[in-house]
Amino acid sequence: MKPMAKILLASTILTGLSAVGAQAEVAANSRLKTVQDRGTLLCTGHNGSFLGFAEVDDKGVWKGLDVELCKALATGLFGTYEGHLEIVPVSWAQRWPALQSGDVDVIIKASGWTQSRDTELNLTYSMPYFIGAFQVMSHASLGAEKVADLDGGTICVNAGTSVERSISNYADANGLDIEILTYENGDEIRNSYFEGRCDGWVEWAPALATGRVDAPDGADAHVILPEVIELEAEGIIVPEGDADWLDVQNWMLSSLWFAELNGITSANVDEMKANPESPQIATFLGATPGYGTRLGLSDDWAYNMIKHVGNMDEIYSRSMGDTSPYKLARGVNSLYTNGGVFYPLQID
Numbered sequence: 001m002k003p004m005a006k007i008l009l010a011s012t013i014l015t016g017l018s019a020v021g022a023q024a025e026v027a028a029n030s031r032l033k034t035v036q037d038r039g040t041l042l043c044t045g046h047n048g049s050f051l052g053f054a055e056v057d058d059k060g061v062w063k064g065l066d067v068e069l070c071k072a073l074a075t076g077l078f079g080t081y082e083g084h085l086e087i088v089p090v091s092w093a094q095r096w097p098a099l100q101s102g103d104v105d106v107i108i109k110a111s112g113w114t115q116s117r118d119t120e121l122n123l124t125y126s127m128p129y130f131i132g133a134f135q136v137m138s139h140a141s142l143g144a145e146k147v148a149d150l151d152g153g154t155i156c157v158n159a160g161t162s163v164e165r166s167i168s169n170y171a172d173a174n175g176l177d178i179e180i181l182t183y184e185n186g187d188e189i190r191n192s193y194f195e196g197r198c199d200g201w202v203e204w205a206p207a208l209a210t211g212r213v214d215a216p217d218g219a220d221a222h223v224i225l226p227e228v229i230e231l232e233a234e235g236i237i238v239p240e241g242d243a244d245w246l247d248v249q250n251w252m253l254s255s256l257w258f259a260e261l262n263g264i265t266s267a268n269v270d271e272m273k274a275n276p277e278s279p280q281i282a283t284f285l286g287a288t289p290g291y292g293t294r295l296g297l298s299d300d301w302a303y304n305m306i307k308h309v310g311n312m313d314e315i316y317s318r319s320m321g322d323t324s325p326y327k328l329a330r331g332v333n334s335l336y337t338n339g340g341v342f343y344p345l346q347i348d
Contacts, residue, residue, distance in 0.1 A: 003111070026296040030244040035105050036296075041077060043070035043262045044095055044109040045087040048187035051210035052320040052328070053110050054087075054226040055141040062087045065319040066108045069129065069236070072309045073106065073252055076301040080308055091184045093160030096121055099239065106249065107237035110204075122240040126249040128233035131332050131341060134166050136225045138210065142199060147176070149226050153199035156189050167202045168231040202229065209327045248295055255302040258284060258344035261310035261335055266310040273303055280347045291347065312342075 023091030026033050035041050045062055046054035053064045067087060074081035090098045095111065098104045102123070110132070111117075113125045136155065138144045147170070157164045170333035171178045181198055183189040190211055193201040201208065205224060212219045236249040259265070262281060264272050269285065276282035283291050293299055309315065313330075320328045334340025 007231060020204070026244050027242075031105050031239060031241050032242075032245045032296060034102075035077060039078070041070070041074040041081075042086050042088050042103065042105045043067075043073065044098070044104050044107050046109070046186055047089050047091045047094075047177075048185045050110065050186045050207065051213075052206055052324070052326055056087075056089075061317070065130070065315065065324055066110060068309060068315040068319055069108045069252075070106075072256060072305045072315070073108070075308045076248070076297060076305045077250055079298070079304050084092070091160070092158050093184065095237075096123070099123070099237065106245070107210055110234050112232040112238055113235050114162055117237075123237050124240045124242070124246055125235035125237055126246060127253060128235050129253050129342075130234040132206065132232050132234055134202060134229040134232065135205045135208060135227065136167075136200045136202045136229065137193075137208040137222050138225060140221050140223045144223070144225060145291045146201070147200070147225055147229075148174065150178060150200050151176045152178075154181055154197070155200040155202055156181050156193045156198035157202050158182070158189060159184050159185070162232060163202055163204075166232075169228045179274040200225075206320060206326075206328050209328055210320065213326060224262075228343055235342055244296060248297070252305070253312075254345040255284070255305060256312035256315065257335060257342055258347065259302070259306045259312045261337065261344055264306055264311060266306055266308070266314060269303060269306045284347055301329060 045056065045067065047056040050064070054062065055064045056062050070085060070087060071081040074085035078084040088098070088104050090104065095107050095109055099107050112132070113128065113154060117123055118125065136147050136150070138150060144150055155167060155178050155181045157167055157180055164180065164182060181192065183192060189201065192198055194216055212222050215222055220275050226243070236253070237247045238249060258285050264281070272281060273285040276285060276287050279288070282288045284305040286292065289299050291299055292301040316330055316333070317323045320326050321330060330340065332340050333342065336343045
């Protein structure tokens, strides 16, 4: 065989192998296949409302950052979340057994990445999608200026969470005699604090700020103390050993940041797909093939997400930011180009 013929043959073989490699073979036991076959994504909600992240109104309509990510995931899988997403209310403690039993397919529920959860519960975390700072809110009438001023008092916390461990460790390390009262339900903890059964309430600063908005005695009657008890990275959780399902979570998050970074919004995504500004954007929006096929999804899955749910900035804005009741600055949770820590992965 002539040298040029050998080169052409090798090139043809490599091209064929690349094409085979580009078509994802989803494992038969992957939760991705289970969800696709069922036609519905079972995603975590909250037993009550966790303001800014998972809120449900009296008509059963859900909203919030975590719920929006559930919608984005379902849309990426099925082209729309309408008719393909079921939000399953679970408590903090119930989320692990609910995933392991199949009552939910994925945990998108403000869940911190800790070593014990990572190594002992057979769970796998996606890359973080939110960085939370634990702080304490107290009644202004108590005159507390720091957590130590609550020595001898009581602090409310959600049961079965890393927040409970954090405040317990903080109290021990600083020699504080604080009684920690635990509650399973988000509404119960808010009511207990606002009714004065607790001197302080420890939670993420965003959750405290959103809770303070609707305080029965007014927002000014409550002060968020300055100490940061701990920082925590929140991720999406799937069963351990399910690489196909984990890949979808990571690339779903990356896609929301990629769209934001490149100015692709729910309002202009059709125009961007018709006239992509770069080969990367063409691939991302499915104008050229590959972005979905590698994951076992349609190539326009990211386009559908942005069309129906928006990019990460749009999601944050209506959940907790400028167009929400809470008006919370995004801060560290912004893209790196805006002073935050997040960035999309490379599309090739």
